[in-house]
Amino acid sequence: MKITRIISHVLSCDMPEELGYSQQYYSKRSAHIVEVQTDEGVTGWGECFGPGNVALANKVIVERVIQPMILGDDPIDRDVIWHKVYNLLRDHGQKGMPLQALSGIDIALWDIAGKVAGLPIHKLIGGAHRTQVQAYGYGMMLKRQSVDDHIARFKDEAAAIRDMGFVATKMKLGLGPKDDVKLAQAVRDGVGPDFKFMADANHCYTTSDAFYVGRALDELDAYWFEEPVAPEDHDGYRELRAGLKVNISGGEAEFNRWGWRAILENRGLDIAQPEVCALGGISEYLRVLALCHAHFTPVINHVWGSAIAVATNLQLLAAMPPLPGGLNPWEPLLEFDTTENIFRDDLLADPLDIKKQVKASGGSVAIPQGPGIGVEPDRDFLKAYAVT
Incomplete structure (x- = not known):
């Protein structure tokens, strides 16, 4: 061939x-x-x-x-x-x-x-550790509106994502540290005291501002604080992880095994978020995953893009070994963008229909069983x- x-x-x-x-x-x-x-x-x-x-x-x-x-x-x-x-x-x-x-x-x-x-890709990798994976829904994007309008919208949207059936939700930050704390409080108010929420800064803070927001996220019992500082700022990540209770996550802007080796040896992440469509594809992702697990760092893949990216990540999440293992091991999650995306929802000849799956199953998505990534575009x- x-x-x-x-x-x-x-x-x-x-x-x-x-x-x-x-x-x-x-x-x-x-x-x-x-x-x-x-x-x-x-x-x-x-x-x-x-x-x-x-x-x-x-x-x-x-x-x-x-x-x-x-x-x-x-x-x-x-x-x-x-x-x-x-x-x-x-x-x-x-x-x-x-x-x-x-x-x-x-x-x-x-x-x-x-x-x-x-065979599906998860079989080529070594088999499925799970036949379905729980999904979290992210939304609460920024708009050109007032802080008060953001607060009201974030509260309502967080509750709506919870009610869609997702097991957790993720918000965006970026209005500035003090206003971002207000947004995080609105999300906590929207989802209630026991529902997981995460906050994504897309590396917009200095380390001191990240500490300010991170301490508020500690008080709000956020699950993770994503990309709080620039991806190049390894010292900032390490300081934040040592000084905050909230999990520090990141890595979507890192590439290949050598870049990931530096991040992991720095011990600045509680949760690694490799992006398979950026870091070098599945071949390199598997090497990065092995590095992460060698450093006892759990992985929740960063997922952005079309249905091809979603299907690829479902294959990888199926094949991801539990870390560290046990009767009730820590499990990965599928990241899902709840905003409108026709390249995810309408691209395939046989759509994945993630939202329908999540609603029907109580938060889980089935792993495609077809050969390869398991889907075909129209x-x-x-x-x-x-x-x-």
Whole structure:
């Protein structure tokens, strides 16, 4: 079997309303789907992390930089291909967009391997430790509105996400430390005293401001405080973890095993959040997962993007060993964006329908059992939303 063509499908559409987080507002939804074709008619699908113009830049890397390196290679030799591409690109980017581009291709190669074997990816990895995974719903995005309007909306939206059946919810921060504490209080008021909630700063604070917000999250019994400071600030992460009760989480902006080794050896995370569509794909994710578990750091995958990303993560969550194990082990969660996303909800020929699953099951999502990642995109949908 040989790789004959690699196609980047960059999708875009207008969103029903503008949303934001601590770094920016955005009014368009995008996704970057990668298709790897072979001479035996087996096609693999993957996804690259990165919205908007980042996706367009990654499309060039996928099709014009990486594709010529691996045309004619056997797609089953995915680890050989991974190291070939990484070594050739090492002088030009050990992190960032080259790794995002490689991630989408690598995921597609795993999809091909699963289809050739007639097995879901979790079987190729070593089997399923669980046949379903609990999901948490995030929302409570920032808008161009007053603090008081944010407070009222966050309280209502948090309660609504709880009532959808999700086992926990996650809010955004980013109005400034004092106002963010008010938002966190509103979320706690909305979900009640016993429901898990998490707060995501998207690395907008200095360490001192993160301590201010983190102490409030301690009092509110938040489950984790995500990306409180810049991903480069390893000392800040370590200080926050030592000084706060709330779990410190992060890592979505880190790449490959070498970047993750530095984070883990620094002991600055209670919960690791690798992003498979960015850090180097499934091949590298499995190495990062092993590093995390070697450091006794539990993993809750960062999940952002289309239904391809969601399905890929479901396969990985199924195959994730419990840490440390026992009768009632610590279990991972599926991250799910509750805001409108047609590239997740309408992309597939046979939709996952996560919200319906969560409501019917009391918070759980089934692991796809089809070969590879277990899902197939609708080609007419890809054409309808393609950026040309």
